[in-house]
Amino acid sequence: MTATQSADVKAQRLSSADYADNFSDIHPPLTPHEALVEADRCYFCYDAPCMTACPTSIDIPMFIRKIQAGNPVGAAKTIFDQNILGGMCARVCPTETLCEEVCVREVAEGKPVKIGLLQRYATDTFMEREQPHPFTRAAATGKKIAVVGAGPAGLSCAHRLASLGHDVTIYEAREKAGGLNEYGIAAYKTTNDFAQDEVGFILEVGGIAIETGKALGRDITLDQLPQDFDAVFLGLGLPGVNALGLEGESAAGVIDAVDFIGVLRQAEDLSLLEVGRRIVVIGGGMTAIDAAVQSKLLGAEEVTIAYRRGQEHMNASLYEQELAQTHGVVIRHWLAPRSLHVTDGAVSAITLEKTALDAAGKLSGTGELVTLEADQVFKAIGQTPDSGPLAGSVELDKGRIRVSDDRRTSHPKIWAGGDCVAGGEDLTVVSVEDGKIAAQSIHKALMA
């Protein structure tokens, strides 16, 4: 931090043991016996609601039955058939709003089968036992496909294409593959470098080359790629972050939550990370929760999430909200940021205005102001696409790429998926499905 920093922002707020403890696996994996008992709770429903709720349509009753029958490796194969990133999805899927929400045992007794943890048990067992890769590549087709972005959508697409016999080159702007799995998810959800292990697992299929440090618009272009490759898949994610639009936003201590999480994820030694004593997080989604909880775990004393609408409007699931609250994060609703207080070049407080919905259902300020002291303010009010490199190549919808049901763009040789396309849910599992659907569509188009 700068020398003029008067705010209380510092590293080493905790003992080294506390760091290790705070950032260990938030949901410890099931033991084999726990997995058997939990698997037995599954009713093997007909036309199972969980399977319908899964964006990748994993045959959940079947994989759980395989666990119950003592075949966790086979269970993992069932998962990977539909979702090659099943290991990460087991860790980060908001199962409470997907498969587990519709589990008949949730309906019956408020206690769904722990599908996420069972999926993790199966996929972890598969990877720990160092099984041969579950997919075998089809005969080489001689087709070459470029995938831009090595996040969940790009990896899923590349894997499915490679399985179908195509040769894939993935271009990734950052140093490592993985996308938000590597840079954007709370550390305690994916410990022990799992994101990189999973990338390695995916590449085992063969036929996929990853070129990192290659950004669209800088090192590669959408003019050139369709000429060099038979097809192109764009899994660009959302590289930008919304601004608060307030004066003082460039002051020290006003930080993009996404950047904070990225730095944390790449940190070799968490005790060297600086964190404020009092933190205000602006936003109501998963990024806000991840930033708030992790700053608390780094030793921040007071962490407040301020969200401009009500609890029921938050993008973060109720489960995630409670997770934040049990970690001591205070969530305040109906507060919109109005001004930043800057002292000696660093933020020192933020003033927010209470909000309400008017008769027409429109959000507006009530005029009542609240000022919260803050050594750091994290912005988590949404990520934005970077449409610059796309200009003129594909049709956009509010800056995001417009795609058809089979993830084709307006350009005949370009497909797209993941957070960068219009209409998605910005979930890892949805990105995986996008990549899979696009791969199948590309395959169909190329082999026609």
Added chain:
Amino acid sequence: MADLSTNFIGIKSPNPFWLASAPPTDKAYNVERAFEAGWGGVVWKTLGEAGPPVVNVNGPRYGAIWGPDRRLLGLNNIELITDRDLEVNLREIAEVKRRWPDRAMVVSIMVPCEEQSWKAILPRVEDTGADGIELNFGCPHGMSERGMGAAVGQVPEYIQMVAEWCKHYSKMPVIVKLTPNITDIRYPARAAKAGGADAVSLINTISSIVSVDLDNFAPVPTIDGKGSHGGYCGPAVKPIALNMVAEIARDGETRGLPISGIGGVQTWRDAAEFIALGCGTVQVCTAAMTYGFKIVQEMTQGLSDWMDEKGYATIADFQGRAVPNVTDWQYLNLNYITKARIDQDLCIKCGRCHIACEDTSHQAITSMVDGVRHFEVMDDECVGCNLCVNVCPVDDCITMVEMTVGSDPRTGKPIDPRYANWTTHPNNPMAKEAAE
């Protein structure tokens, strides 16, 4: 407070729960602990002839089947009769009986199928002051290869012969323990009665291989790479035991023969079911071997509470009450029509009833109605089989409802309130013959 005391062929016990002849009753130490815990009686683990005792394997003696969370559902064993010296056993039996005069002390015996062997051991047992003897004609493993146990129990003539010897050489009440490893349990029971036995007890264990180890391709339990069949017991065998008990209870030749019920008794309810089918006492082993002797307190208190609730003052008040309702299929009322009913408020929409009916039965349950996931019985297809009730994971969600008026939508035939069974049904060729 219900009176749980029993008088079974003159053998009195404060409650009907006896420990079966098995490892829990092999020595004074265990039996004293059992009596302290509240067991009404024991059948002392089977004594063999005087002389060097049998030897057991020194590897695993048990195999098991488990339900979820390793709940023990079935147990199999290859243990033999007592491997302790006869004299030690006899001395301990006498001592324990003296200390616990109100408890039933029955002694299980298995000696070669020769008159002299039985003549020799019976007075020795009688001298202990034991209340009675149980003839082990049941063990399916080890001893049967030497012409004892189930090898005797599978030949009705031998059963009768040995029972006669026992009645001849002893004044003690004689219980014949029957093996289920036969085709028709009524024949050995009739033989026991013909031989003068005072009662039968059943079932002994069922010949079984509990599982196969797929790594070394050997039965479990595995002794140095090999395994042999054992005797199966525990909750899994209860339905088989109940049927065999009922067969004896309602057989014209053995009706009224006292029965001590054995096989998968785990709770008071299991015991009440055996008693309702005519048993005077029940014998328990696996439950005790799983949970320890204290489990009898759940059994006695549970039985007492249920009897109080139902107004039964003594065991005799409900003993045998279910026997008249056990009949042959041909006498079941074919005019009794039921349809499954799904309680939509309780239904959690798992769809198990639908897929069970759709794939394996009568295509009588919907999965979708007006585009919505909805499970409902179609009366015009439902044969009332009850499969949906059994696969439904929710208590009382699906019930069978009797139709008493109108007509059966499946057959179109009016409901006939009269009882009519197969013996008079027009499709029965025998019935036609009789009519002509």
